[in-house]
Amino acid sequence: MKLLTRNTDYGIRALAFIVKEEGRVVAVPELVKALKVPRPFLRKILQRLVKKGFIKSYKGVGGGFRPALPADNIYIVEVAKAFQGPVTLNECLLKKDLCPNRKVCPLKRKIDRIEKHVVSELGKITIAELLKG
Amino acid sequence: MKLLTRNTDYGIRALAFIVKEEGRVVAVPELVKALKVPRPFLRKILQRLVKKGFIKSYKGVGGGFRPALPADNIYIVEVAKAFQGPVTLNECLLKKDLCPNRKVCPLKRKIDRIEKHVVSELGKITIAELLKG
DNA sequence: GATAAAAGATACCACAATAGTATCATTTTG
DNA sequence: CAAAATGATACTATTGTGGTATCTTTTATC
Numbered sequence: 023m024k025l026l027t028r029n030t031d032y033g034i035r036a037l038a039f040i041v042k043e044e045g046r047v048v049a050v051p052e053l054v055k056a057l058k059v060p061r062p063f064l065r066k067i068l069q070r071l072v073k074k075g076f077i078k079s080y081k082g083v084g085g086g087f088r089p090a091l092p093a094d095n096i097y098i099v100e101v102a103k104a105f106q107g108p109v110t111l112n113e114c115l116l117k118k119d120l121c122p123n124r125k126v127c128p129l130k131r132k133i134d135r136i137e138k139h140v141v142s143e144l145g146k147i148t149i150a151e152l153l154k155g
Numbered sequence: 156m157k158l159l160t161r162n163t164d165y166g167i168r169a170l171a172f173i174v175k176e177e178g179r180v181v182a183v184p185e186l187v188k189a190l191k192v193p194r195p196f197l198r199k200i201l202q203r204l205v206k207k208g209f210i211k212s213y214k215g216v217g218g219g220f221r222p223a224l225p226a227d228n229i230y231i232v233e234v235a236k237a238f239q240g241p242v243t244l245n246e247c248l249l250k251k252d253l254c255p256n257r258k259v260c261p262l263k264r265k266i267d268r269i270e271k272h273v274v275s276e277l278g279k280i281t282i283a284e285l286l287k288g
Numbered sequence: 289g290a291t292a293a294a295a296g297a298t299a300c301c302a303c304a305a306t307a308g309t310a311t312c313a314t315t316t317t318g
Numbered sequence: 319c320a321a322a323a324t325g326a327t328a329c330t331a332t333t334g335t336g337g338t339a340t341c342t343t344t345t346a347t348c
């Protein structure tokens with residue numbers, strides 16, 4: 023059971039690094055050095071962050087990445103969603119189909135409560151806060 | 156991100172069914188019918204439940220399964236552990252090695268808090284309670 | 289304009305965990 | 319002994335994650 027995958031983890035760390043540079047354009051080689059993530063993998067992660075609107079990219083010589091949002095407006099639950107899809111702790115699947123009892127299932131109800139808590143807690147953490155910590 | 160795998164889910168449901176029968180010995184065909192889980196898969200799950208001490212098994216004609224514990228003493232976090240191993244929401248891995256910064260990592264600190272909450276909440280739910288619900 | 293340094297797009301491979309199947313052995317009751 | 323049950327175990331399939339490789343496009347600078 024893993025809350026954050028490596029994708030997400032690296033995504034958060036990359037974001038934190040880029041944000042820390044206060045608007046300076048940061049390119050991949052620098053990030054590779056700082057985060058010790060394999061370059062092609064990191065590139066894919068960065069492309070995802072661009073597509074999801076967390077950072078802006080600049081092509082060509084001297085290009086790189088800059089935050090697209092203020093640091094205190096980037097919530098890690100959003101980053102997690104970008105890499106892992108919606109945060110759902112249980113799916114109530116019966117084989118491939120949705121379980122027909124999910125409306126009344128007491129287990130689902132309990133898990134849902136826990137899930138809400140997780141999402142809400144993850145939703146309180148911003149990149150800004152991680153940088154302070 | 157999934158809190159409970161299908162294994163665990165079926166395990167919980169099977170346990171609940173067996174417990175509900177109040178000590179009557181329940182055999183696989185009945186469980187297959189009730190839970191609509193493929194027989195060989197369910198058998199494997201039941202064997203796991205036996206090995207982990209949640210139920211007792213009886214071989215031979217008229218055999219089957221009975222709870223090994225009182226219903227209010229079976230916590231679903233334990234069932235989850237039986238199928239999924241220890242509940243850890245983040246692993247702080249850097250490539251294959253443990254991340255060297257994990258002691259001071261603010262992200263890890265936050266995730267750890269959430270993890271503790273999840274485990275504690277899962278640790279409050281018993282099979283007995285699910286049957287009441 | 290050519291060159292080089294950057295990111296974009298995309299397709300592919302590797303590995304591990306989960307999900308599920310199949311087969312044979314053992315036990316027990318009648 | 320036969321039948322009905324579980325035990326043990328090995329195998330296959332599917333999926334998600336992690337990671338690589340390659341080619342295209344953009345842009346600054348000489």
